[in-house]
Amino acid sequence: MYAFEMERPTTVDEAVAALKDEDAQALGGGQTLIPTLKARLAMPGKLVSLTGIDAIKGISKDDAGRLCIGGGTVHRAIAEQGDFPGLAGLAARIGDPAVRNRGTIGGSVANNDPSACYPAALLATGATIVTDRREIAADDFFQGMFTTALEEGEIVTEVKLPIPEKSNYQKFAQPASRFPLVGVFVAKGADGVGVGVTGASEGGVFRWREAEEALSGNFSADALGDLAASADGLIGDMHGSAAYRAHLIKVLTGRAVSAAA
Amino acid sequence: MPKDHGIGASPKRREDVRFLTGDGRYTDDINIAGQAHVYFLRSDVAHGRIRSVDTSEAAEMPGVVRIFTGEDFAAIGGLPCGWCVTDREGNPMQEPKHPVLAHEKVRHVGDPICAVVADTLSQARDAAEAIVVDIEELPAVIDMKKAVQEGATKVHDDLTSNLCYDWGFVEDNRAAVDEAIKSAHHVTTLELVNNRLVANPMEPRVAVGQWEKGTGDYTLYTTSQNPHVIRLLMGAFVLGIPEHKLRVVAPDVGGGFGTKIFHYAEEAFCTWAAKECRRPVKWTASRSEAFMSDAHGRDHVTKIELAMDADGMFTALRTETYANMGAYLSTFAPSVPTWLHGTLMAGNYKTPLIYVNVKAVFTNTVPVDAYRGAGRPEATYQLERVIDKAARETGRDPIELRRQNFITEFPYATPVAVEYDTGDYHATMDKLIEIADIKGFEKRRAASAEKGMLRGLGVNCYIEACGIAPSNLVGQLGARAGLYESATVRVNATGGLVVMTGSHSHGQGHETSFPQVVADMIGIPEDMVEIVHGDTANTPMGMGTYGSRSLAVGGSAMVRATEKIIAKAKKIAAHIMEASDQDIELKDGQFTVAGTDKSLAWGDVTLAAYVPHNYPLKDMEPGLEETAFYDPNNFTYPSGAYCCEVEVDPDTGRVTVERFAAADDFGNIVNPMIVDGQVHGGIAQGIGQALLESCIYDENGQLTSASYMDYAMPRADNMPMFTVDHSCQTPCTHNPLGVKGCGEAGAIGSPPAVVNAVVDALQRAGKDVTHIDMPLSPARVWAAMQ
The missing domain is CATH 3.30.365.10 (Aldehyde oxidase/xanthine dehydrogenase, molybdopterin binding domain)
Structure with a gap:
């Protein structure tokens, strides 16, 4: 780890101001950034910890019935909420207890690791990402591996998810990291069905629109029929070929539909 | 009824108390006043010729003590190989040099090129990043079958090929086997890969080298399964330090699985550099270093x-x-x-x-x-x-x-x-x-x-x-070391025992199971027996722990030494009880004269051995301490x-x-x-x-x-x-x-x-x-x- 300055603001405004410095980097729960620093793979001059900002922690519902989760809320709290069981199930299987007690949804969403779990749920539900300066639809937010619509120094303060009638997340763990080799979040809402796929694509998280269409008419695994996810652009590595990942997308989508509650 | 003590009982592992409560003392827990830290700059290419290494900028950086390269080791021995295999023609295997720091060429990702010694590890890493290494990359030799083809790039320029040996066993059976397969009723063929593994003990490797200016004595603390073997290999073949000036200590070791048997470059470096730098030198592997420097398995x-x-x-x-x-x-x-x-x-x-x-x-x-x-x-x-x-x-x-x-x-x-x-x-x-x-x-x-x-x-x-x-057998097969084991049993005056074993425990539970054997032989509680291992200064020359050998070989040495103790103790008891030692029986910690009601407690006899007021001094030396070396057949x-x-x-x-x-x-x-x-x-x-x-x-x-x-x-x-x-x-x-x-x-x-x-x-x-x-x-x- 290289030497760095550390600030721990208590308001979003202070944090935004602190992040204006060149080489400043926001630090959420640190479950990705700290290992990166320890491996000397990043050299920020200043870390701005967001963990002291109480205003971005906690879970509530807004007037539209959406689940509103502060960006600084840890996975464990999301796993323990009862309003959105599909999301609780997703959060309960991120990492291990130590990770879930430290890692935050804002950090995960802002990092957009191609194998992160939350982005699949955000896409499938049509969530909105709230920052210190604007609101961004999930479809516009996730722009590729580790790439988002966030500007320099922009902080994810809240995530608003419409609560679906039924939902489920199926994670097929990569044997070593236990990140999803493929993860599929299926959400059945009033306006249709969303299918978010993570872990599989070189382009990061994406929606499997053909499946959404098929399932919107008939929300059952059978509706997937002969539909096959394309292997084009999918990741092929020591843990599985692109064809294998494509196959898993279909299997997991079917399982998520069957298990959706 | 399961036994509650001695051989066949299952007492809980006494060493687990310290392991589970954070009181174990591992090599990384050893910090010596004034110690410096070494960081190894390792090759990030698999194969290449070192054109130049420029350490000038790094040497000026804060906290840097010394920077060493392969040139510094050119005149010092390389790491030895402990076993020579003979090929089908009766020729010895091809044996390349194995320098402590890479010299002229790097041969795998992780091969150490430079060693940076600094006041802190962070300073050493900072300096290592300022070293400029110019490597001419060569084709990597990875696939084994391609490696032995005619014209393949050679890993070692001075060997004739990449083939270490072509071994046939039993060569005399070859023709008969070929014939039997040719004429067989059915032949089943299978081609398979035994996958390469990384041992990954929970504790990564660590070495701390120390040199005492006043006495010229070296000490190496290291994560080893066999400290005596390391002392012999490193002292005799790498650094030229006689055993009486070199102590090797392997304290609590957090798992070995084989990969901590071997003598590694980092051990030799820290020992040698402690004298060069006039400071203790410490190295603790990161997990990443373990992946690219611990010996792998299978393949x-x-x-x-x-x-x-x-x-x-x-x-x-x-x-x-x-x-x-x-x-x-x-x-x-x-x-x-x-x-x-x-x-x-x-x-x-x-x-x-x-x-x-x-x-x-x-x-x-x-x-x-x-x-x-x-x-x-x-x-x-x-x-x-x-x-x-x-x-x-x-x-x-x-x-x-x-x-x-x-x-x-x-x-x-x-x-x-x-x-x-x-x-x-x-x-x-x-x-x-x-x-x-x-x-x-x-x-x-x-x-x-x-x-x-x-x-x-x-x-x-x-x-x-x-x-x-068996040492004589493995010697015929090419081993360059004996494979006996040793034990010294020291009985203290009040009856407690210390067993100093050449075996090493790094998870096997010797501190619990070995006392069960000795206590059973004498008939005393197991907590009267302590096991000492892992330090060449207070254990007899032993070959360490691997190959499921500790109880079979090390335990047998301990039994032999304990038998000697009992034989001598019986003679002391016989003298005190005025009987023939042939008539003395030892049971449940009591010596008795057969057929009489005369008896003496174990502690009475051990005390007599060290306070020999009533003792057969004409026939025997005082004291109660015996050593045995056991070499199985x-x-x-x-x-x-x-x-x-x-x-x-x-x-x-x-x-x-x-x-x-x-x-x-x-x-x-x-x-x-x-x-x-x-x-x-x-x-x-x-x-x-x-x-x-x-x-x-x-x-x-x-x-x-x-x-x-x-x-x-x-x-x-x-x-x-x-x-x-x-x-x-x-x-x-x-x-x-x-x-x-x-x-x-x-x-x-x-x-x-x-x-x-x-x-x-x-x-x-x-x-x-x-x-x-x-x-x-x-x-x-x-x-x-x-």
């Missing part, structure tokens, strides 16, 4: 052919194996694919003709050496896989095919040079069938099918040669039968181990609980190899599975509850305890059971799959099903 590519007659009797066996040595010869690397592998190819079976060919190959990868089981898992895996395939090809029951070929008469001299002293393979198979509830399999399979899962059952046997080993041969049941998810290829049973014959057992734990750990590592672990190099020699993000270690939730049994006991005939060793059995016996079970599940589902190479990852199993 064999094998073709095996098994010939059978019309009745299913094995008539001949022939194997051809390419064994990866990596870039240099690690300490015992040449012995693993030869004498620890070829000699086990008979397995539990009376195959009359066997020929084993092994080509050891240099590649631009981390050196490969012994890993839990070392050679024997590779032998067991190929043999038990080919037998399973043969059973399927000829429509025979895999258990019955094994049974009809079992060796049943002992001692049995195999056609591959070893003589099994005892064993009862039908007994362990009978026990396995019972504890695995093989009869209930069909019912369980039907239940799995209800859930849409494919269930399979795999069985295999194993035999291993442990308690390594044969290996020991634990054996067993294992059964694995798996479920395969037909949609994803994911394999889960549902049941695992092990019936082992370890001879006599000292602490059944510790034996259970050893078997559990071994099976976990075996399942890890079979389903999860895979060390992968790409064609450029980059280690792509270089962290836990990609290298899958087995975890508790990958395991079922194990059913283990060691009630089948045919005691070893040639050591005083009748013990055989249990440390490696689980890792040797379990991989074929897992693979056999997966192939069984797929075949029952109508899939034409005869083999899948380990690890049986979901992607591989799914691909095989397509």
Whole structure:
């Protein structure tokens, strides 16, 4: 780890101001950034910890019935909420207890690791990402591996998810990291069905629109029929070929539909 | 009633109290006033010529003490190899130089180029980043078969090729084996890979070197399974320091699994640099460094052919194996694919003709050496896989095919040079069938099918040669060291004992099990016996712990020393009680004169030994301390039968181990609980190899599975509850305890059971799959099903 300055603001405004410095980097729960620093793979001059900002922690519902989760809320709290069981199930299987007690949804969403779990749920539900300066639809937010619509120094303060009638997340763990080799979040809402796929694509998280269409008419695994996810652009590595990942997308989508509650 | 003390009892492990409460004292816990830290700048290319190394800027950086390069070691010895294998022509193997720091060339990713010594580790790392290394990259030699082709790039320019040796065993049998296979009723052929593994002990390697200016004495604290071996190898062959000026201490060690047997460059560097820098020098490996500098395990590519007659009797066996040595010869690397592998190819079976060919190959990868089981898992895996395939090809029951070929008469001299002293393979198979509830399999399979899962059952046997080993035999086979073990038993005046053993405990529980033996022999409580190990300054010269040898060899030395103690104590007791020492009996810590009511307590006699007021001083010296060196006259041969049941998810290829049973014959057992734990750990590592672990190099020699993000270690939730049994006991005939060793059995016996079970599940589902190479990852199993 290289030497760095550390600030721990208590308001979003202070944090935004602190992040204006060149080489400043926001630090959420640190479950990705700290290992990166320890491996000397990043050299920020200043870390701005967001963990002291109480205003971005906690879970509530807004007037539209959406689940509103502060960006600084840890996975464990999301796993323990009862309003959105599909999301609780997703959060309960991120990492291990130590990770879930430290890692935050804002950090995960802002990092957009191609194998992160939350982005699949955000896409499938049509969530909105709230920052210190604007609101961004999930479809516009996730722009590729580790790439988002966030500007320099922009902080994810809240995530608003419409609560679906039924939902489920199926994670097929990569044997070593236990990140999803493929993860599929299926959400059945009033306006249709969303299918978010993570872990599989070189382009990061994406929606499997053909499946959404098929399932919107008939929300059952059978509706997937002969539909096959394309292997084009999918990741092929020591843990599985692109064809294998494509196959898993279909299997997991079917399982998520069957298990959706 | 289970015993509550002594041999056969299961007292809890006394050392666990300190391990589980954070009071263990590991090498990294040792910090010496004034110590500096070293960071090794390692090659990030697999193969290249070092054009230049510019340390000028780095040397000026804050905190830097000294920076060393390969040039500094050019006049100092390289790391020695402890075993010379002779090839088919009778020539010694090709043995390359193994410099402490890379000189002229780098030969694998992780090869150390520079050592930066600084006040803090952070400063050393900062300085290392300022070093400019110019390397002319050369083609990486990765694939073993390509490596030995004509014209292949050479890993070592001064060798004639990348072939370390071409070993044939037994060479005189070659023609007869070829003929038997040619004329056989049926031949089953299997080509397979025994996957390369990274040992990954929980504690990474650490070394702290110290040099005392006042006395000229060196001390090395290191994470070793065998401190005396390190002292001899490093002192005599690398640094030229005589043993009386060099102390090597291996304190609490957090797991070894073989990879901490060997003498490593970092140990030699820290010891040497402590004098050069006039400061203690400390190195602690990061996990990333462990991946690219700890000796790896396995990595064999094998073709095996098994010939059978019309009745299913094995008539001949022939194997051809390419064994990866990596870039240099690690300490015992040449012995693993030869004498620890070829000699086990008979397995539990009376195959009359066997020929084993092994080509050891240099590649631009981390050196490969012994890993839990070392050679024997590779032998067991190929043999038990080919037998399973043969059973399927000829429509025979895999258990019955094994049974009809079992060796049943002992001692049995195999056609591959070893003589099994005892064993009862039908007994362990009978026990396995019972504890695995093989009869209930069909019912369980039907239940799995209800859930849409494919269930399979795999069985295999194993035999291993442990308690390594008779020194005169291994000497003939090329070992450059003896393989006896030692113990000094020191009885204190008030009756307590200290046993100083040449064995080393790094998870095996010696501090608990060894006292059980000594306390039982004397008839005193176990807490009167303390075990001292791991420090060359206070233990007799011993060869350390590996090859499941500690109790069989080290424990036997301890028994011999204790026997000497008892004999002397009886003479003292006889003198005091005015009787003949022939009439003295020792039981429950009391000396009695046979046929009388005269008795003396153990403590009375030990006190008399040190306060010899009434003592046979004319005949005997005072004191009660004895040393024994024990050199066995044969290996020991634990054996067993294992059964694995798996479920395969037909949609994803994911394999889960549902049941695992092990019936082992370890001879006599000292602490059944510790034996259970050893078997559990071994099976976990075996399942890890079979389903999860895979060390992968790409064609450029980059280690792509270089962290836990990609290298899958087995975890508790990958395991079922194990059913283990060691009630089948045919005691070893040639050591005083009748013990055989249990440390490696689980890792040797379990991989074929897992693979056999997966192939069984797929075949029952109508899939034409005869083999899948380990690890049986979901992607591989799914691909095989397509």
